[in-house]
Amino acid sequence: MGILSDDVVIIRQSEKEGDPSVITINCPDKTGLGCDLCRILLFFGLNIVRGDVSTDGRWCYLVFWVIGEPNTRWNLLKTRLVEASPAFAWAFGISRCYLSDSESQPPDIFLLKLACSDRTGLLYDVTEVLYKLEINIEKVKISTTPDGKVMDLFFITDTRELLGTEKRRDEVYEYLRDAIGDAMMSYDIELVSSEVTARSPASSSFAETLFSSLGEHPSGLQTSSSVSIAVDNSLSRAHTLIQITCQDHKGLLYDIMRTFKDFNIQISYGRFTIKRGKNCEIDLFIVQSDGRKILDSSKQDALVSRLRAELQQPLRVVMMNRGPDTELLVTNPVELSGKGRPQVFYDIALALKKINTCIFSAEIGRHLTGDREWEVYKVLINEEDSLPVSRSKIEEQVWSTLMGWE
Structure with a gap:
């Protein structure tokens, strides 16, 4: 049991506000571990300033x-x-959470049905409760009736895997009741088939709008146009060195680690620092899954191209006309393991609440385009009940919140 002592994860909280806390992890290695750990840090709303x-x-x-x-x-x-470290699985036996992606079983999916009286910020309040309870939103359909009633359908999974128990469902109800108050009219949770969250191919017009920026010179909002990525095989006999200079954003290290995990690349040594404000410098010594350097120029080009795309546009934010209405579209790539980016819907709801913009309907789905899967968030803006805000302002507010630049 020594492997599960407090030495596996040590957290030294900062004594002064604004100073970083230090998290040390010492455990057996596995491919993609860095991605899994950075994803957890992103879920908890932490910004990595050095690594x-x-x-x-x-x-x-x-x-x-x-x-x-x-x-x-x-x-x-x-x-x-x-729990994310292999040490946990070794000590307690292999759980489905720690099997390889091909062996793991999908979690149970539940349908949360919520009927409420509409008000500004309602969606944010609900997503904040689910976030605090470690409940993941896999898919959602939200609609508003002419008489001001809202029907929310959340397809959710539970990190704690307890939603099948009455105690856990009662806990969710109490938290929602405290957040929503008398506006909540009905509530129910039921187990559903995983087929309800099945992915679908993107329509041609939809794909053209959202994914036209996949080329070498992406259009739309970007973190920075000055992303520098260099590949060097001369400094190490055993490793390929990747040097990255770019602007910081929320989840930056997760985006890099996710890309390496999808390419089945292992990091032997790495250092991440933020210098001169939001400028980041990252040095990573990497090898392929066979333990060798990346000498094939085509593999190098593919990796660099993907990294540049992920660092310039980790998410895509687009405002579209939908007849007389305005629709906000946000999309992000899904890991090959099937995991989406954490906190996206929460950040969208928070951004719209900050500028007093009401939501008429919302939907989360997954779409296939080419050889990649994307998580897509569609939000129809209720312009009649919102303060007059320009579409560019909505787009910029959502983008800034998602990037952590608030």
């Missing part, structure tokens, strides 16, 4: 300097980080 990664292929040592909110749930964060 060091070192592994010999069997054991890894990671240190993250992070900035969090005063109400960060550090004890729960530690539990989730320990």
Whole structure:
């Protein structure tokens, strides 16, 4: 049991507001571990300002300097980080959460049906409750009736895997009741088939609108046009060095780690630092799954192209006309493991609440275009009940919130 001691994950909270807390992880290694850990940090709303990664292929040592909110749930964060480490699976037997992506079983999907009286910020209040309870929104359909009633259909999974119990459902109800108050008219949770969240191919017009920026020079809002990525095979006999300079954004390290995981690339040593404000410098010594350097120029070009696209546009935000109405579209790539980006819907709802923009309907789905799967968020703006805000202002507010630039 020594492998599960407090030495697996050590969190040293900052003593002064604004200073980073330090998270140290010392555990057996596995391909994609860095991605999984960064995804958890992103889910908890932490911004990584510095990072060091070192592994010999069997054991890894990671240190993250992070900035969090005063109400960060550090004890729960530690539990989730320990559970993500192979040490947890080794000690307690293989759980489906720690099998390879091809062997793992999908979690149970539940349908949360919620009827409420409409008001500004309602969707944000609901998503905030689900976020606090570690309930993941896989798909959603929200509609508003002419008499001001809202019917919310959330297809959800439970990180704690307890939604099948009456106690857990009662907990969800109590939290929602506290957040919504008398506006909540009905509530129900039921187990449904996973087929209801099945992905679908994107229509040609839809794909053209959202994914026309996949080329070498993407259009639309970007983190920065000055992303520098260099590949060097001369400094190390055993490793390929990837050097990245770019602007920081929320989830930056997750986007890099996710790309490496999808390409089945292992990081042997890495260092991440933020310098001169929001400018980031990342040095990563990597190898392929066979333990060799990346010498094939076509593989290098494919990796660099994907990294540049992910760093310039980790998400895509587009405002469209839908007849007389305005629709907000946000999309992000899905990991090959099937996991989507955490907190996107939460950030969209938060951004719209900040500028007093009401939501008439919303929907989350998954679409296939080419060889990639995308998570797509469609939000129809209720312009009649909202304060007059330009479409460009809505787009910029949502983008800034998603990027963590608030």
